[in-house]
Amino acid sequence: MDMNESNEKGMESNASSGGGIPVEWQSQFSAAFSCPPAQQQAPIMDSFASAGLWASTSQAMALSDVSPMSAARGGGFLAPVPGFLPQGLGHFPVDSGFIERAARASCFGGGGGVMCANAGFGPADQPMNNAFSGSSEALLDHQRKDGNEKGELELGRNGHDEVPSSEAVGGDCSSKGTSDSKRRRRPNEIGADQVQSSHLPAESANDSVHSKDKGEESSPATTTGKSKGKGVKETSESQKEEYIHVRARRGQATNSHSLAERLRREKISERMKLLQDLVPGCSKVTGKAVMLDEIINYVQSLQRQVEFLSMKLATVNPRPDLNIEGLLSKDLLRFPGVPSSSIGFSPEMMHPQLQLSQPGLIQGGAAGMANPDVFRRIMQAQLSAKDGSQQMPHALNGSFSDVTQMAYPSLGSQDLSIRPSQDGFQM
Amino acid sequence: MLMYASPSLSMLQGSKQFKHAILKNLLLGLRKGGVASRDMSFHERKNAIRHAADAALATARGVAPCWSRSLTAELSHGRHLRHAKSRPSECKSRSKMVCKNKILRRSLRPRPKSKATAKAARVVVARTMVRRRARALREIVPGGRGMDECTLLGETLDYAVSLKAQVDAMQLLCYC
Numbered sequence: 001m002d003m004n005e006s007n008e009k010g011m012e013s014n015a016s017s018g019g020g021i022p023v024e025w026q027s028q029f030s031a032a033f034s035c036p037p038a039q040q041q042a043p044i045m046d047s048f049a050s051a052g053l054w055a056s057t058s059q060a061m062a063l064s065d066v067s068p069m070s071a072a073r074g075g076g077f078l079a080p081v082p083g084f085l086p087q088g089l090g091h092f093p094v095d096s097g098f099i100e101r102a103a104r105a106s107c108f109g110g111g112g113g114v115m116c117a118n119a120g121f122g123p124a125d126q127p128m129n130n131a132f133s134g135s136s137e138a139l140l141d142h143q144r145k146d147g148n149e150k151g152e153l154e155l156g157r158n159g160h161d162e163v164p165s166s167e168a169v170g171g172d173c174s175s176k177g178t179s180d181s182k183r184r185r186r187p188n189e190i191g192a193d194q195v196q197s198s199h200l201p202a203e204s205a206n207d208s209v210h211s212k213d214k215g216e217e218s219s220p221a222t223t224t225g226k227s228k229g230k231g232v233k234e235t236s237e238s239q240k241e242e243y244i245h246v247r248a249r250r251g252q253a254t255n256s257h258s259l260a261e262r263l264r265r266e267k268i269s270e271r272m273k274l275l276q277d278l279v280p281g282c283s284k285v286t287g288k289a290v291m292l293d294e295i296i297n298y299v300q301s302l303q304r305q306v307e308f309l310s311m312k313l314a315t316v317n318p319r320p321d322l323n324i325e326g327l328l329s330k331d332l333l334r335f336p337g338v339p340s341s342s343i344g345f346s347p348e349m350m351h352p353q354l355q356l357s358q359p360g361l362i363q364g365g366a367a368g369m370a371n372p373d374v375f376r377r378i379m380q381a382q383l384s385a386k387d388g389s390q391q392m393p394h395a396l397n398g399s400f401s402d403v404t405q406m407a408y409p410s411l412g413s414q415d416l417s418i419r420p421s422q423d424g425f426q427m
Numbered sequence: 428m429l430m431y432a433s434p435s436l437s438m439l440q441g442s443k444q445f446k447h448a449i450l451k452n453l454l455l456g457l458r459k460g461g462v463a464s465r466d467m468s469f470h471e472r473k474n475a476i477r478h479a480a481d482a483a484l485a486t487a488r489g490v491a492p493c494w495s496r497s498l499t500a501e502l503s504h505g506r507h508l509r510h511a512k513s514r515p516s517e518c519k520s521r522s523k524m525v526c527k528n529k530i531l532r533r534s535l536r537p538r539p540k541s542k543a544t545a546k547a548a549r550v551v552v553a554r555t556m557v558r559r560r561a562r563a564l565r566e567i568v569p570g571g572r573g574m575d576e577c578t579l580l581g582e583t584l585d586y587a588v589s590l591k592a593q594v595d596a597m598q599l600l601c602y603c
Contacts, residue, residue: 264577267577268576268577268580271577271580271581271584272580274584275580275583275584275587278584278587278588279587288553288557288560289553289556289557289560292557292560292561292563292564293560295564295583295587296560296563296564296567298587299564299567299568299583299586299587299590300567302587302590302591302594303567303590305594306477306480306481306590306593306594306597307477309480309594309597309598309601310473310474310476310477310480310597311473312601313476313597313600313601314469314472314473314476315469316601
């Protein structure tokens with residue numbers, strides 16, 4: 001987790017510096033993907049490799065989706081891809097890795113094999129480049145032909161066979177690459193999870209799944225010159241396989257039902273882990289039920305926040321001269337990561353309305369915004385009211401109880417933070 | 428014709444581009460909905476803003492996730508068919524359901540007629556708890572009804588990140 005935090009900090013600075021890049025990426029990608037024949041893509045892939053942005057490229061490839069509906073979705077995805085490319089410069093920052101993992105886990109992206117292959121790109125030496133370009137060409141050919149995902153995954157695993165597993169990341173990748181039964185999922189995560197390899201030790205340790213034709217691949221894998229031919233051969237092989245080959249672990253039932261169940265359970269547990277990383281304060285939670293509780297609460301709180309913000313926006317007239325770039329640059333400096341959800345539930349109970357001259361608004365309002373300034377001001381107001389100075393305008397006295405009762409009648413325990421202040425106001 | 432911007436597929440939690448897209452779409456949608464000009468009651472304006480915000484989020488996210496498509500369908504369809512019920516009430520009912528789940532957990536005593544061991548009973552209880560929560564999650568995440576548990580979790584992840592970005596974008600708009 002420490003690694004994550006430090007990487008995240010690094011990520012923030014990277015993100016801000018990557019602003020100029022999206023434009024050029026966009027132009028490159030629009031040129032690249034407007035005509036999707038493989039011949040055009042291969043040189044572009046090579047140029048990308050030479051630019052040292054192989055990671056981003058593979059991410060882009062991953063997102064130019066190979067699923068059955070890729071034709072429909074690919075168009076929608078072309079432009080979005082450059083969005084996070086700049087942030088993958090040189091190494092995988094945690095956020096992009098996390099998001100890649102999330103995207104893979106959601107089965108939205110293809111190209112996990114390329115990601116997987118890319119994971120080994122760093123430590124690899126020159127021969128790898130040819131292998132990758134060759135394999136990527138084969139990959140693109142294959143994608144173009146039938147959009148089968150397994151082909152690229154095969155290639156990804158090939159890439160890993162070439163890389164000696166001495167490097168920790170590479171080692172993880174290879175183990176994960178070979179351990180994937182549902183190939184669509186694992187290699188994707190592997191590629192994205194270089195930095196977070198420590199997070200998924202269980203998964204790599206658990207799975208000892210091999211594919212049936214791995215043995216065939218390993219021998220030609222070493223010859224880089226034949227990578228292209230090998231890639232084509234693998235893709236054709238994977239085309240024939242319509243189902244996943246899973247090797248049972250030692251001492252476990254080889255029943256097809258139990259294997260499928262094991263796969264399903266592992267998928268679910270891996271997604272739960274991702275969600276655990278997402279929801280704040282859930283690192284210590286064990287057990288599916290409690291974790292699901294937290295997830296439900298988190299999503300509900302986010303929805304409530306949207307509701308409240310829309311209410312707040314309804315009271316503020318939008319200025320006609322709003323400048324979006326100015327908004328983003330200005331406000332991101334002022335509110336660096338507005339800690340709305342980090343404060344937790346209790347600030348939501350605090351009424352944010354400091355426009356004391358509008359009692360009607362207060363009565364119509366839902367719970368408060370989690371804003372540290374607002375919180376402080378409300379605390380000061382409460383204290384002053386309790387002291388009997390009667391600085392609070394009368395508008396708040398009666399309506400405060402109405403608001404809190406209206407806002408969260410179901411969250412009885414959380415109202416306790418407000419009750420003392422209510423007494424203070426009504427004196 | 429105002430074109431929505433959906434440039435960002437990025438799911439980065441700190442992603443500026445995704446929030447940028449949401450913000451842009453939101454402003455377009457607000458202008459389209461005539462929020463600034465018309466005389467609307469407070470509730471109408473709030474609903475219009477929320478509608479525009481959801482549409483902006485779904486458009487900025489794209490068509491890849493299932494929840495995004497379901498949300499778009501809900502927004503375009505639900506407006507006509509039913510007066511979209513306000514979200515606080517939905518959230519209230521769902522939170523009540525979750526509270527009920529928690530209460531029931533303590534009082535849940537399965538009677539395993541076929542399996543006599545206590546361990547089996549514990550397993551059954553755990554499974555029921557998880558099932559109930561999965562059901563609650565299905566009602567929260569748009570389009571969650573037709574999903575198995577596995578995709579549901581993936582969709583939840585995606586939806587949660589997007590919601591967070593939406594909240595941040597709206598806060599930018601609100602406190603500027």
